[in-house]
Amino acid sequence: MLRRFLAFPSRPKTAPTVSAAVRCLSSGSVDITVPLNFWAGRRRTSQESREKENVYEPATGHVLCQLEPCGREEVDQAVKAAKSAFGPWSKMSGMERARIMIEAAHLIESRREEIAEMEVVNNGKSITEARLDVDSARLCIEYYAGLASTLAGQHVQLPGGSFAYTRREPLGVCVGIGAWNYPFQIAAWKSAPALACGNAMVYKPSPVTPVTAVLLAEIYAKAGAPEGLFNVVQGGQETGSLLCHHPDVDKVSFTGSVPTGQKIMEMASKGVKPVTLELGGKSPLIIFKDSDLENAVRGALMANFLSQGQVCSNGTRVYVQKDVLAEFVEEVVKRTQAIAIGDPLLESTRMGALVSRPQLDKVLSFVEQAKKEGATVLCGGERFVPSDPKLKSGYYMTPCVLSDCTDDMTCVRDEIFGPVMSVLSFETEQEVLQRANNTTLGLAAGVFTRDVTRAHRVVEQLKAGSCFINNYNITPVEVPFGGFKMSGIGRENGQVTVEFYSQLKTVFVEMGDVDSLF
Ligand SMILES: NC(=O)c1ccc[n+]([C@@H]2O[C@H](COP(=O)([O-])OP(=O)(O)OC[C@H]3O[C@@H](n4cnc5c(N)ncnc54)[C@H](O)[C@@H]3O)[C@@H](O)[C@H]2O)c1
Ligand SMILES: C[N+](C)(C)CCCC=O
Numbered sequence: 001m002l003r004r005f006l007a008f009p010s011r012p013k014t015a016p017t018v019s020a021a022v023r024c025l026s027s028g029s030v031d032i033t034v035p036l037n038f039w040a041g042r043r044r045t046s047q048e049s050r051e052k053e054n055v056y057e058p059a060t061g062h063v064l065c066q067l068e069p070c071g072r073e074e075v076d077q078a079v080k081a082a083k084s085a086f087g088p089w090s091k092m093s094g095m096e097r098a099r100i101m102i103e104a105a106h107l108i109e110s111r112r113e114e115i116a117e118m119e120v121v122n123n124g125k126s127i128t129e130a131r132l133d134v135d136s137a138r139l140c141i142e143y144y145a146g147l148a149s150t151l152a153g154q155h156v157q158l159p160g161g162s163f164a165y166t167r168r169e170p171l172g173v174c175v176g177i178g179a180w181n182y183p184f185q186i187a188a189w190k191s192a193p194a195l196a197c198g199n200a201m202v203y204k205p206s207p208v209t210p211v212t213a214v215l216l217a218e219i220y221a222k223a224g225a226p227e228g229l230f231n232v233v234q235g236g237q238e239t240g241s242l243l244c245h246h247p248d249v250d251k252v253s254f255t256g257s258v259p260t261g262q263k264i265m266e267m268a269s270k271g272v273k274p275v276t277l278e279l280g281g282k283s284p285l286i287i288f289k290d291s292d293l294e295n296a297v298r299g300a301l302m303a304n305f306l307s308q309g310q311v312c313s314n315g316t317r318v319y320v321q322k323d324v325l326a327e328f329v330e331e332v333v334k335r336t337q338a339i340a341i342g343d344p345l346l347e348s349t350r351m352g353a354l355v356s357r358p359q360l361d362k363v364l365s366f367v368e369q370a371k372k373e374g375a376t377v378l379c380g381g382e383r384f385v386p387s388d389p390k391l392k393s394g395y396y397m398t399p400c401v402l403s404d405c406t407d408d409m410t411c412v413r414d415e416i417f418g419p420v421m422s423v424l425s426f427e428t429e430q431e432v433l434q435r436a437n438n439t440t441l442g443l444a445a446g447v448f449t450r451d452v453t454r455a456h457r458v459v460e461q462l463k464a465g466s467c468f469i470n471n472y473n474i475t476p477v478e479v480p481f482g483g484f485k486m487s488g489i490g491r492e493n494g495q496v497t498v499e500f501y502s503q504l505k506t507v508f509v510e511m512g513d514v515d516s517l518f
Pocket of ligand 1: 261312
């Protein structure tokens, strides 16, 4: 397998450039030494001498690169670059912006495999899933390119021939702050609507997965975006906080945990800046006895084990009607045990490595806690060491199904963010609805039933932003995605998102004389 990229076999450690080299890519063979910050049109090294942090390859535990966190100076430079790109970009017509975005989408398509491989190397998810994430990123950019030329205001007739009109205008410099579970996709889901509306963006990826956002920056630049339109600054909470407080930042769009989301909202409130918050979930999946059980089992697996279970919208509280519980559990366990765990770059792998050692330890400790609280482990929940020696220090675990769960258990109440499904039984619709909604979170929910009336009745009562009937965890970019309650504010994807990246200006036009009271 030959690749052109910023990824290199670890030995010899030559200083790579983007255009250099064609090498083989396999787990454990990649070192990244190119700078991962990007502003004003090119990659940048951090100028401030601050401590670098190791970034690991989840599949092997090998050090992939060193993160150079950006400080005040670099954040300033990136925001300044975005501000100067905002001028010409915001003056372009929607069609002109769309042309550049479509070119970016083509570039993503042509580099699909390379981007997916780098996502795998940095995140640990299987190559099969990473390709779908890259596709989702591309589709999102195509979708908002299509909407860019439709952004328009309204004309309102007033007395005496006077009138008013509204203009939909961009906000300015938007900041995007992302989580580590969908690094490339999140960068695209934030930048595509922002840019389509005429904004510029400074994006900060998670320090755990800094590698692929900078590829998106290069792609936008190559597609013809003005220098500084999409910038990447690396770092953790300090860098994020500098961005949120920056006086020239007009909006913050955040994806991550609830506690960080609360801090982001607090920081943004100092400058009365709008926020989009895509936060955590603990979503219910309800399986009625009249379900097509084959589809319900498939849905439960999709609701729990994508991306090693590290998915915000996962339906981790699986409520199964008592009459079909035994049959459902038997099938779910059989299929969970058959999931091929291992080298995420292999086509045959269905579950790769969790993102980091601390995340793996945290998920395993949730399983231990569940046992202590009386849950039964039907399968998995243990560290997994693949037979390939190069993977022995990777962050793998066996996907876990817990039964005999009750609503008060930690595994049922807290977001685990790992491959752990909690199965609960219920008897009546009314009972399950009350239990499903008994949480402070409300990102997603699902229902499996053949009764169409019941499906809509139940969905109407579920307090969640994304509800699935007879499927789970599909997120076409044409439809809005986001949470109720503490799962967030605002939406990503769909037409409505232009409202979160633009503002309305009302213009009154007097056609007669000023009717003065004085
Ligand atoms: N709703 C969604 O669309 C969605 C999608 C993916 C992940 N998530 C959620 O994200 C969480 C997992 O991701 P995570 O561990 O990366 O979340 P996190 O909250 O720890 O970090 C998210 C981002 O915020 C940054 N950050 C941390 N502290 C900050 C601060 N004080 N100021 C500014 N930035 C700060 C981090 O560096 C990172 O880039 C889960 O709760 C998951 O449900 C939600
Ligand atoms: C594409 N998925 C799997 C629905 C992920 C949505 C983003 C949340 O983590």
